[in-house]
Amino acid sequence: MPKTENEKGFVDVVNGKYKPKGVFHIPEANQPIFNKDTGKLAGITNPRDMTYMHSYGGEAPFFEGLGKGKLMATRCDNDKCDTKGSIYQPFRIYCPDCLRKNTIIDMTDLAKTTAKIYSYIITHRSGAFNSLPKPIKFINIEFEGVVTILMSVLAVGEPEFDKKVVPIFNTKAPTYTITDLRFVVEGTSESELPEDFTF
Amino acid sequence: MIKFSDRQLKIPKLMRPVYLATVGMSKFDRAFPETRTEELCIQAFTAAADFVNMTPSELKQYIHTCYYGHFADHFGDQLLGESVIHDRLGLDPLGNIGVKTGGATGGSTMWEAVKAVASGYSDCTLALGWERMDEVPTDEGNHLISAAADKDWETPLGHIYTGYYAVMAQRYWKIFGKEEDSFRDTMAEIAVKNRGYARMNPHAQAPMKITIEDVKNSPIVAYPLRALDCCLMSVGSACGIVCDEKTAYEITNNPLRIYIAAGSHTLRVADRRNMAIPLLPNETPDTYKDLAKRFPGSDRYPGFTGFLAARMAAYYAYGMAGIKDPIEDLDVIELHDAFTISDIQSYEDVGLRPYGEGRDYIESGDAYLINPQTKKPGKLPSNLSGGLIGCMHAVGATGLMQIAEIGYHIWNRWDEIHEPQEKWDAFGRKKPDDWTSLQVKGAKRGLAISHAGVGSHVTAAILMDPKNLLKED
Numbered sequence A: 001m002p003k004t005e006n007e008k009g010f011v012d013v014v015n016g017k018y019k020p021k022g023v024f025h026i027p028e029a030n031q032p033i034f035n036k037d038t039g040k041l042a043g044i045t046n047p048r049d050m051t052y053m054h055s056y057g058g059e060a061p062f063f064e065g066l067g068k069g070k071l072m073a074t075r076c077d078n079d080k081c082d083t084k085g086s087i088y089q090p091f092r093i094y095c096p097d098c099l100r101k102n103t104i105i106d107m108t109d110l111a112k113t114t115a116k117i118y119s120y121i122i123t124h125r126s127g128a129f130n131s132l133p134k135p136i137k138f139i140n141i142e143f144e145g146v147v148t149i150l151m152s153v154l155a156v157g158e159p160e161f162d163k164k165v166v167p168i169f170n171t172k173a174p175t176y177t178i179t180d181l182r183f184v185v186e187g188t189s190e191s192e193l194p195e196d197f198t199f
Numbered sequence B: 001m002i003k004f005s006d007r008q009l010k011i012p013k014l015m016r017p018v019y020l021a022t023v024g025m026s027k028f029d030r031a032f033p034e035t036r037t038e039e040l041c042i043q044a045f046t047a048a049a050d051f052v053n054m055t056p057s058e059l060k061q062y063i064h065t066c067y068y069g070h071f072a073d074h075f076g077d078q079l080l081g082e083s084v085i086h087d088r089l090g091l092d093p094l095g096n097i098g099v100k101t102g103g104a105t106g107g108s109t110m111w112e113a114v115k116a117v118a119s120g121y122s123d124c125t126l127a128l129g130w131e132r133m134d135e136v137p138t139d140e141g142n143h144l145i146s147a148a149a150d151k152d153w154e155t156p157l158g159h160i161y162t163g164y165y166a167v168m169a170q171r172y173w174k175i176f177g178k179e180e181d182s183f184r185d186t187m188a189e190i191a192v193k194n195r196g197y198a199r200m201n202p203h204a205q206a207p208m209k210i211t212i213e214d215v216k217n218s219p220i221v222a223y224p225l226r227a228l229d230c231c232l233m234s235v236g237s238a239c240g241i242v243c244d245e246k247t248a249y250e251i252t253n254n255p256l257r258i259y260i261a262a263g264s265h266t267l268r269v270a271d272r273r274n275m276a277i278p279l280l281p282n283e284t285p286d287t288y289k290d291l292a293k294r295f296p297g298s299d300r301y302p303g304f305t306g307f308l309a310a311r312m313a314a315y316y317a318y319g320m321a322g323i324k325d326p327i328e329d330l331d332v333i334e335l336h337d338a339f340t341i342s343d344i345q346s347y348e349d350v351g352l353r354p355y356g357e358g359r360d361y362i363e364s365g366d367a368y369l370i371n372p373q374t375k376k377p378g379k380l381p382s383n384l385s386g387g388l389i390g391c392m393h394a395v396g397a398t399g400l401m402q403i404a405e406i407g408y409h410i411w412n413r414w415d416e417i418h419e420p421q422e423k424w425d426a427f428g429r430k431k432p433d434d435w436t437s438l439q440v441k442g443a444k445r446g447l448a449i450s451h452a453g454v455g456s457h458v459t460a461a462i463l464m465d466p467k468n469l470l471k472e473d
């Protein structure tokens, strides 16, 4: 059963500290586990309901960008680095080679024009807490000039190797998670996009 | 293009020889609703003592430091689970530490135990691993496993680790398998082989007498992978005890030499960057000069089709042990067959075949105890334990189970562990009427590969009969 507003936990950062408000865990009594065949006690259940507070740190611009329809990446601009000019998507705060802070860049247009499928898989399975519609079409995306291969999901269309895809963003009700970014096959119309998503 | 320095590529050196004195395993199963983890660990340790005709308390007198492999704390809802087991084994006040490297945890635990002996810090160390994945419902278990992926970039995408892994299988299937029915059959053959070998192993969780058609008709998990292409989820424990030469010969008359090395690669497959293929001793730059021509789309290394961590672990371990050609120099091997297709990928990573040609290791019959085509012994039988597909994948114990199984072959004591009717009875399992020995006759050298997830950690452990070493110390 989804929680009511009164049963949810919310957090702000105030004066550099987390300030939680609301309900962060609802206690529930444990239950015994019996062996039905022997009638003997085997163990107990341990119900648990928790909410974590998690910092995005230097990656926050990426997750905030998604809700604004922007795909942010990073690039090493260190003249002394052997891999200078490498563009990273997934967004990396620091260059993995020289460990200098990368430059944040907007690669939305690059993604709209050069994204294509490197690999994919379709699965009807998911784990607890999944919020994506099933089947899930995982895709791995190559972008021109980007040294890495981003993982995402295909929301509209059928995946194929080298097929061109374009990013879509949850701009109407952002969750500020990676699920705010999805892809659709090139040529998809606005009306086919999932609820809350825009190009 | 990523490059490695000569210092990084240095062949690792053990400061003195290290020996495997004894090993042990518990029963493996999907769930043990009425058995605590410590009971399984004590079962494994007691088996190791029995194997060298000692009582557990006698064997404990030799141990100086303990390494515990247990990956998923959150499954058991117990931090410092290692301390619980250490206490229950009665090994306080010895120093102990937990090791966690996903699916490679068992191998990594041995890696640590060996280095402690090699350095002289200890003369005898325990490497013991276990896993407990049966104490949450399956969908929550899937979430907990997916927490081993990047929690911001991957886990929220379906909370299903198989999805993050299977994209690599898809790429291999299309580029190197060319989507051929014959390749699909070869994948299925691995599942048939490993489940068939599991039938001879009383410890094994999923013995099955099946056909290629059965595998190809099993439910799709993520195309092209089907249910019977996938490894098990298991509970159980395994251990090994390693020593310096003097101590090893006090415990047993015939300890085995052990070499072990490790490699790693990005936790997210997404972060893999391009590089030249690091070569093994049985390869030359020419081996791969026309790879992209023969297999269009294979121009990226490791891309999604190779496991750099496995290649590096093999590179280091072969160098340590003097292996020039694994097919010729080794007699038995245990590979991390998480999926049939990743098993094929690993044949290439560890040099059983060059990249792109892994399927031939199965198709040639080399991977069998008895080559089905020639009816003669296979060149390098793999996963006679049943592997992760047929025997078990109790994560923290898996790599140690593999080392134990390789050891039994080289000790020529495989039958003693797998044949006795009393063990089949004690485990509540029916010994097949057609039970046959899988002992590799005259085995002198073996390899065990322990592998984590999408390839973040891999260890390569090589065991040798000390009279049949390939390299002077």
Ligand SMILES: [Zn+2]
Pocket (backbone or CB within 6 Å): A076, A077, A078, A081, A082, A083, A084, A095, A096, A097, A098, A099, A100
């Ligand atoms: Zn840099």
